[in-house]
Amino acid sequence: MQDAEMPELPDVEEFRRRFARHAAGRTIGDVVVTDAGILRNVTADELGDALRGRRFDEPERRGKWLIAWTDGPTPLIHFGMTGDIEWAGNRDGRHRHDRVVFVLDRGEIRYRNMRKLGGLWLARDPADVETLLGELGPDAASIDRRGFMELLERRRGGIKAALMDQTFIAGVGNLLADEILWQARIHPLRPIPQLSTEERSRLYRALQTVIARTVDRYPEGYETRWTIARGRPMARCPRCRTELARTVVGGRTTYFCPTCQQPT
DNA sequence: TCAGTTGTTTATAT
DNA sequence: AATATAAACAACTG
Numbered sequence A: 001m002q003d004a005e006m007p008e009l010p011d012v013e014e015f016r017r018r019f020a021r022h023a024a025g026r027t028i029g030d031v032v033v034t035d036a037g038i039l040r041n042v043t044a045d046e047l048g049d050a051l052r053g054r055r056f057d058e059p060e061r062r063g064k065w066l067i068a069w070t071d072g073p074t075p076l077i078h079f080g081m082t083g084d085i086e087w088a089g090n091r092d093g094r095h096r097h098d099r100v101v102f103v104l105d106r107g108e109i110r111y112r113n114m115r116k117l118g119g120l121w122l123a124r125d126p127a128d129v130e131t132l133l134g135e136l137g138p139d140a141a142s143i144d145r146r147g148f149m150e151l152l153e154r155r156r157g158g159i160k161a162a163l164m165d166q167t168f169i170a171g172v173g174n175l176l177a178d179e180i181l182w183q184a185r186i187h188p189l190r191p192i193p194q195l196s197t198e199e200r201s202r203l204y205r206a207l208q209t210v211i212a213r214t215v216d217r218y219p220e221g222y223e224t225r226w227t228i229a230r231g232r233p234m235a236r237c238p239r240c241r242t243e244l245a246r247t248v249v250g251g252r253t254t255y256f257c258p259t260c261q262q263p264t
Numbered sequence B: 001t002c003a004g005t006t007g008t009t010t011a012t013a014t
Numbered sequence C: 001a002a003t004a005t006a007a008a009c010a011a012c013t014g
Helices: A009-023 A044-051 A128-134 A145-153 A157-166 A174-184 A197-216
Strands: A028-033 A059-064 A065-067 A074-078 A083-088 A100-102 A108-113 A118-121 A246-247 A252-256
Touching: A009 A059, A009 A065, A009 A083, A009 A100, A009 A108, A009 A197, A028 A059, A044 A118, A065 A128, A074 A083, A074 A128, A118 A128, A145 A197, A157 A174, A174 A197, A174 A252
Parallel strands: none
Antiparallel strands: A028 A100, A059 A065, A065 A074, A074 A118, A083 A108, A100 A108, A246 A252
16 A cells, blocks of 8 residues: 555645646546446436536635536546546546546546545536535635634544544545644544643644645655654654554544653 | 455444 | 444455
């Protein structure tokens, strides 16, 4: 599992940029569905009929969702744990996990997804977009300090579970959450009500800097985006050299430094 | 061979 | 009502 994408906010933001660069303003000539199992609320025929001849607009990202606006119906794409957006100038080199290909008047956009978690939905109109996306918290990349503090005020449970809850704040997944909490030196199981003003402040700062850094450094590859190593035996905290601890929070493998991130 | 992995949904429990 | 937990989902790796 060394090279796999694990799409969180920074990944989806990169997909959005790719989509914007190559698809915005382009006309959809055809929609090739090689695996209809990735389509969630639409058939391959309906998708093609709805989009052929339409033009892609500027795409939008909300949390881990990509909204591929067009001048007609709108594809909503979720990447699950292995999704990706690729562009190619022609039809050469398609990958066997390219489940949906949008053939444009110049090049083609490929929605790749090895495991088929996530998927593609088709929203018939803007109101349908809202319905399908459901309840999403404010986007983690653009929430301001005040908004974040207000969120914390009205949440009780553990901090990591909250950060990963997309209805609380949208865009943060397991890896980002671990990195943010390590930066902020806060234990993943700390109940939010007992976080001090100082800790809340560190948390907001870590959220901002980690997201900014992982988005900016996207092309450098997966490993370099994180300060703390995952899955390596005997991995140590870069700050204090303590061996990282591993546990499970919200069903997800969680790494933290038992020295820097104290449970109380 | 099979446990482990990722994000989300759904069901169930507290 | 809100939060927590676990299983299910798909496909692949080690």
